[in-house]
Structures are given as structure tokens and as C-alpha cells.
Amino acid sequence: MDILKIKNLRKTYHTKENEFLAVDNFSFNLKEGEFVAIVGPSGCGKSTILSILCGLDKPSSGDIKYNKTLNFGYMLQSDNLFEWLTVYDNCLLGLNIKKDLKNKNYVDKLLKTYGLWDFKDSYPSNLSGGMRQRASLIRTLAIKPDILLLDEPFSALDYQTRLAVSDDVYKIIKKEGKSAIMVTHDISEAISMSDRIIVLTDRPSTIKKIYTINLENKKTPIENRKDKKFAYYYDQIWKDIECHV
Amino acid sequence: MSKEHKNYLKKIKSEKIIIKIIQILIILIIIFIWQYAANKGLINTFVSSSPENILKTIIKLHKDGSLFHHIWITLYEVIVSFILGSTIGIVIAAILWRYNFIFKIIDPYLTVLNSMPKVSLGPIIIILAGASTKSIIIMALLISVIITIINMHQAFKETDKNKIRLLQSFNANKSQIFFKLILPSNFNNLINTFKVNIGLVFIGVIMGEFLVSKAGIGYLIMYGSQVFNLNLVMTGIIILAVMASVMHYIIIFIEKKLF
Ligand SMILES: Nc1ncnc2c1ncn2[C@@H]1O[C@H](COP(=O)(O)OP(=O)(O)O)[C@@H](O)[C@H]1O
Numbered sequence: 001m002d003i004l005k006i007k008n009l010r011k012t013y014h015t016k017e018n019e020f021l022a023v024d025n026f027s028f029n030l031k032e033g034e035f036v037a038i039v040g041p042s043g044c045g046k047s048t049i050l051s052i053l054c055g056l057d058k059p060s061s062g063d064i065k066y067n068k069t070l071n072f073g074y075m076l077q078s079d080n081l082f083e084w085l086t087v088y089d090n091c092l093l094g095l096n097i098k099k100d101l102k103n104k105n106y107v108d109k110l111l112k113t114y115g116l117w118d119f120k121d122s123y124p125s126n127l128s129g130g131m132r133q134r135a136s137l138i139r140t141l142a143i144k145p146d147i148l149l150l151d152e153p154f155s156a157l158d159y160q161t162r163l164a165v166s167d168d169v170y171k172i173i174k175k176e177g178k179s180a181i182m183v184t185h186d187i188s189e190a191i192s193m194s195d196r197i198i199v200l201t202d203r204p205s206t207i208k209k210i211y212t213i214n215l216e217n218k219k220t221p222i223e224n225r226k227d228k229k230f231a232y233y234y235d236q237i238w239k240d241i242e243c244h245v
Numbered sequence: 246m247s248k249e250h251k252n253y254l255k256k257i258k259s260e261k262i263i264i265k266i267i268q269i270l271i272i273l274i275i276i277f278i279w280q281y282a283a284n285k286g287l288i289n290t291f292v293s294s295s296p297e298n299i300l301k302t303i304i305k306l307h308k309d310g311s312l313f314h315h316i317w318i319t320l321y322e323v324i325v326s327f328i329l330g331s332t333i334g335i336v337i338a339a340i341l342w343r344y345n346f347i348f349k350i351i352d353p354y355l356t357v358l359n360s361m362p363k364v365s366l367g368p369i370i371i372i373l374a375g376a377s378t379k380s381i382i383i384m385a386l387l388i389s390v391i392i393t394i395i396n397m398h399q400a401f402k403e404t405d406k407n408k409i410r411l412l413q414s415f416n417a418n419k420s421q422i423f424f425k426l427i428l429p430s431n432f433n434n435l436i437n438t439f440k441v442n443i444g445l446v447f448i449g450v451i452m453g454e455f456l457v458s459k460a461g462i463g464y465l466i467m468y469g470s471q472v473f474n475l476n477l478v479m480t481g482i483i484i485l486a487v488m489a490s491v492m493h494y495i496i497i498f499i500e501k502k503l504f
């Protein structure tokens with residue numbers, strides 16, 4: 001079932017010097033429980049699309065249909081944990097702002113399930129990069145979002161941590177049964193995690209191609225990287241993006 | 246703990262002690278030379294006073310009960326203008342952060358007010374507010390409030406945009422963004438502003454007391470110079486130095502307590 005239908009999304013930015021089209025003719029539907037990646041050259045308008053979806057930005061035209069009132073969880077590049085709050089208070093931030101502390105038990109459960117309960121009274125500076133990312137994900141999950149919007153969520157991490165954390169985050173998202181749209185410029189990351197990949201053209205962003213990822217044997221992101229068909233998708237998408245450099 | 250590490254810690258500690266000792270020695274030597282030169286008639290104590298005379302003056306002021314009276318008056322003016330100046334400054338900075346349009350309008354006025362020597366407004370303040378404590382506080386307030394507005398507004402504006410977006414994604418309103426993020430993330434800047442303000446407020450209060458007052462350390466210094474009692478002038482200056490450093494350490498103490 002489609003929980004989100006985007007039709008002909010278009011966004012024009014105005015600056016003092018000129019106006020330019022950042023996103024044009026962007027249409028696609030998101031299925032419930034689906035993990036979709038958006039890849040494209042940097043500066044093409046990927047972040048713009050996500051901020052429009054979660055209502056931080058207004059589209060210039062186009063139509064976004066939700067099948068019910070959707071709750072979006074937005075995760076940005078860095079973990080954006082507040083250093084002056086404990087891990088627990090960081091995770092409760094969204095609920096505090098929405099004045100919805102009934103969901104506190106859910107946060108407790110998430111912290112316990114994902115190994116941060118013993119650290120709940122520590123400050124973020126005492127956590128490793130991976131644990132910080134997990135705390136940031138729990139903060140996002142706390143508000144029980146229907147769709148997660150991830151904007152290059154791992155790009156601040158070094159390569160090793162990045163592999164481990166993306167595996168981790170993927171498992172959590174699947175286990176909690178969330179739909180997700182992830183922006184990335186890392187093709188391998190996109191293939192290893194998603195059900196579908198939307199490849200964007202250079203500015204103005206339009207959809208160049210949509211791939212449905214059918215690996216031989218779909219497992220976790222790290223395992224998926226060893227899949228026979230991984231290289232095939234990598235080559236295809238690489239070619240799509242390359243001609244726009 | 247290894248022996249090497251113990252030695253390392255010891256070294257740091259002993260260096261700290263040596264620095265303290267030298268610092269105290271410097272003061273003692275200055276006092277000694279000053280007193281020695283005065284005793285030998287190498288300097289004119291009528292102009293430069295002497296440690297002994299200063300001590301006598303302090304004792305005399307204490308005996309007639311006016312020492313703590315003057316200290317208290319100045320302290321009171323400093324504290325009131327510090328609290329008012331910092332609070333008003335931060336509130337206005339917050340308003341300007343909230344309404345950028347207003348900031349754009351008053352930006353040039355702030356710049357001009359900031360570069361203007363506020364002391365030149367003294368006579369006008371006295372005419373408007375009368376030759377009273379009120380004038381002194383207004384003077385000190387003016388000196389500290391403008392720079393507080395400028396510094397804190399700048400700091401508020403430079404808060405991490407991504408963290409703001411994060412809060413917006415939770416549908417936070419402006420006041421939630423301010424109290425949950427802007428204010429706590431600028432705690433350091435707040436403390437630094439307080440440190441600067443305490444100094445500025447002192448300048449304002451002493452200038453004010455020079456102009457209008459009938460009591461306070463500034464008055465003591467002014468009165469001393471008018472009757473050519475340089476002992477009184479020096480005593481006033483020394484008391485001020487002590488007061489300013491005590492205030493400074495109180496703020497540092499609060500800073501350490503809160504972190
Ligand atoms: N608020 C804005 N005003 C003007 N231009 C913007 C604004 N936000 C983004 N842009 C521009 O729009 C283009 C797309 O930005 P963005 O969506 O952040 O790209 P991506 O996330 O794909 O790197 C960039 O060229 C960027 O400079």
C-alpha cells in the first residue's frame with residue numbers, strides 16, 4: 001500500500017542574484033515498510049526534497065498526498081545531540097517539545113533494546129560515534145514516526161564505523177517496521193540498504209531512473225555488499241551519475 | 246598509578262605553587278620598595294602616598310564607620326546595574342533574534358551607540374534623572390547594555406542551523422527553540438558577557454560617582470583629589486582593585502560550579 005504519493009514536485013529558490021529551479025517534475029510513491037534511497041550529485045536538491053516532505057520547506061508547486069496524517073522523523077547529517085543534556089533527555093527531546101511524555105515508556109524500551117540504557121544518564125561526549133548515532137535514531141523513533149527521512153545520516157562517520165552503524169540503523173528501522181527515505185551520495189550504501197533507488201539528475205533535479213533492487217539473497221547491509229548482483233547495480237548507477245559530473 | 250605519572254603530577258603541582266609564591270612576592274616587594282622610598286624621602290608621600298598611610302587611612306575610615314558604607318554604596322550600584330544591564334541586554338538580544346526585521350532596522354543605531362563614549366551622555370543623564378544614585382545606575386547600565394545586546398545577538402544568530410532544523414522537525418515553536426537550544430547552547434558566551442559586563446559596570450559606576458555622588462568609592466577618590474588628600478585617593482583605588490577582583494573570581498566560581 002502506498003502511504004505517500006508525490007506528484008510533480010517542483011521547487012524554485014530565489015536569491016538576490018537570480019532564481020533557479022532546484023527540483024522539477026519529481027514524482028514517486030512510497031510503499032509502507034519500504035526503504036528508498038535517493039542518490040544524485042551533490043547540490044542537486046536531495047535535501048530540498050526531504051525538507052519539503054517533512055514540512056520544513058514549501059514546494060513551489062506539486063502535490064503531496066498522505067494516506068493519513070503522517071508523522072515524519074527527520075535525521076540529519078550529524079547526530080545533533082545536545083551536549084548539555086543527558087542521553088536520556090536527548091532522546092526525550094521530541095516528546096518534550098510535543099508535550100507528549102506518555103511515550104516515555106517507549107523510549108525506555110528502545111534504550112534497553114538497543115544497548116543504551118546503561119548510558120542514559122551520561123552525556124553525549126562520553127559516547128562513541130556509533131552509540132551517538134543510535135541515540136540520535138532513538139530520539140527520532142521516540143515520536144513514533146511513520147516515515148523516517150534520513151539526510152546523509154552516516155557521512156560524518158569514518159568508513160569502518162559507517163559500515164557498522166548503517167547495519168545497525170538498518171536493523172533497527174526494519175525491526176520497528178518503519179518506512180524510510182534516505183538521501184546519500186554513497187552508491188554502495190544505497191544498494192546495500194534499499195528496496196528501491198531513485199537516481200537524480202544534476203540541477204534541476206529530475207528523476208533519471210528508479211531501480212528496484214533485487215539481490216539474490218537479501219540480508220543485512222554488510223552481507224548485501226557481498227551479493228552477486230551488487231556489482232551489477234553499482235555499475236549501472238555509477239554510469240547514470242558519472243555522465244553528469 | 247605509575248611512578249612516572251606521579252612525578253608528572255608532582256611537577257605540575259609544584260609549578261603551580263612556585264607561580265603563586267612569585268606572584269605574592271611581587272606584591273610584597275612593590276609594597277616594600279614603596280614604603281622604603283617613602284621612609285627615605287626618595288618620593289614625595291604627599292603625591293604618591295605610602296602603604297603605611299593607606300593602611301592608616303583605611304583604619305581611620307573603618308573607625309568612623311564610613312569604610313563599609315562607601316564600599317556598600319558602590320557595590321550596590323555595581324550589582325544593580327550589572328543585573329539590570331545583563332538582563333535587559335539578553336532580553337533585547339532575544340527579541341532581536343526572534344524578530345530579525347527589527348534587528349535590521351536598529352542595527353546601525355546599535356553600532357553608533359556602541360562606538361560612542363557613553364560618558365559623554367553623563368550631563369544629560371544627570372539633568373534627566375537628577376544628581377542621584379539613579380543617574381549612576383543609568384550610566385553604568387548604558388555602558389554595559391549595548392555591548393551585551395550586540396554580543397549576545399551575534400551569538401544567538403550563530404547557533405547551529407542543523408540543530409534548529411531538528412527542533413523544527415519536532416514542530417517546535419520559536420520560544421521552545423530559544424529556551425531548549427539557543428539559550429543553553431550559548432552558556433559559554435553568556436558567562437563571557439558577564440565577565441566583560443562586570444568590568445564595564447565598574448567603569449560606569451565610578452564615572453557616575455565622579456560626576457554626582459555623595460558617597461561610594463568613586464566619591465572618595467574624587468573628594469580626596471579635591472582636598473589634595475592623595476592618601477584617600479590611593480586608598481580608594483586599592484579598594485576598587487580588591488572589589489573588582491573579588492567580583493571576577495565570584496563569576497569564575499559560579500562558572501565552575503555550573504559546569
Ligand atoms: N534556502 C535556500 N535558498 C537558496 N538556495 C538554496 C536554499 N537551500 C538550498 N539551496 C540551493 O539549492 C540547491 C540544492 O540544495 P540541496 O537540496 O541542499 O542539495 P543536496 O542536498 O542535493 O546537496 C543547492 O544549489 C543549494 O545551494
Ligand SMILES: [Mg+2]
Nearest residue numbers: 046047048151
Ligand atoms: Mg544535502
